[in-house]
Amino acid sequence: MNQEQLKKAVGRAAIDYLVDGEIVGVGTGSTANCFIDQLASVKHRISGAVASSEATRQRLASHGIAVYGLDEVDRLPVYVDGADEINSAMQMIKGGGGALTREKIVAAVAAKFVCIADGSKLVPVLGRFPLPVEVIPMALGHVTRELAALGGRPARREGFVTDNGNLIVDVSGLEIVDPSGLETRINQIVGVVTNGLFARRPADVCLLATAGGVRTLTAR
Ligand code: 5RP
Numbered sequence: 001m002n003q004e005q006l007k008k009a010v011g012r013a014a015i016d017y018l019v020d021g022e023i024v025g026v027g028t029g030s031t032a033n034c035f036i037d038q039l040a041s042v043k044h045r046i047s048g049a050v051a052s053s054e055a056t057r058q059r060l061a062s063h064g065i066a067v068y069g070l071d072e073v074d075r076l077p078v079y080v081d082g083a084d085e086i087n088s089a090m091q092m093i094k095g096g097g098g099a100l101t102r103e104k105i106v107a108a109v110a111a112k113f114v115c116i117a118d119g120s121k122l123v124p125v126l127g128r129f130p131l132p133v134e135v136i137p138m139a140l141g142h143v144t145r146e147l148a149a150l151g152g153r154p155a156r157r158e159g160f161v162t163d164n165g166n167l168i169v170d171v172s173g174l175e176i177v178d179p180s181g182l183e184t185r186i187n188q189i190v191g192v193v194t195n196g197l198f199a200r201r202p203a204d205v206c207l208l209a210t211a212g213g214v215r216t217l218t219a220r
Helices: 003-017 030-045 054-062 100-109 137-149 179-187
Strands: 023-026 048-051 078-081 112-118 131-135 153-156 167-172 192-195 205-210 213-217
Touching: 003 030, 003 078, 003 112, 003 205, 003 213, 023 030, 023 100, 030 054, 030 078, 030 112, 048 054, 078 100, 100 131, 100 192, 131 137, 137 153, 137 167, 179 192
Parallel strands: 023 048, 023 078, 078 112, 112 205
Antiparallel strands: 131 167, 131 192, 153 167, 205 213
8 A cells, every 4th residue: 555545545534533513623634634534424413513723624514514612612522633742652743744732732632532543653753853842933043042952853844824824843853752831831932832742741642554454652
C-alpha cells in the first residue's frame, strides 16, 4: 500500500469511533481529509461536525455535512485528527498544516481524541518534525529569540497566515525528551498563542496504518 492508501485505510477505520446521533470533531490535513470523505457516506448517523480549520469547514460543507461552531455544542464525544509525529505515550507534534491552535481547542473539549496516522508518524522521540508555534505577529522577533534560547532553530513559515491571523514559527533541531514540560515552557513565552506539542492532552487512541493493516495503539 502507498501512503495515500494507508491514509484512506485509517480514515475508514475511524468511522467505527463515531457516536450515533452526536457531533464529531474533525481535524485538518490530508489524513483528516480521508476521514471527511468517508464521513460523507455515513453522514445520516451524526448530527453534524465541528471543524478545526477553515479548510476542514469547507470540505465538510461540500459533502453536505452540517458544521457547528464549538460554542454551539454541549458536548463532543469524539475528535478525529492526524498528527505529524506520535510517540508511544500518544503525545504528538501537530500543526504541519498550521491549524494547531484550533485543533488544540477542539481536542481540549472532546471526550476522546482519535489520532489517525500512517506508520511513518510513529517515533521513539518527538522532535525530528519541526515544532510549529503560532505567534502573534508583533511578537515575532521576541518569540524567535526565546525559542532559539531553548536550543532550537526557529524559522518563520514564509507566506503563511493562520486562520486566526497569526504567524507560524517552525522550530527544528529539538530532541523532545520532556514533551509536557516543553509544551508548558513554550506556551509561557509572551506572544505565543500555542505550540504544536499535544502532550498535556495526548490522543486516547491512535489508529496506525501499516502494510499489515490498521493497528490500534493506546498509551504505554
Ligand atoms: C494540521 C495538523 C495535521 O494533523 C498534521 O499536519 C498531519 O497532516 P497530514 O495528515 O497531512 O500528514 O496538525 O495542522
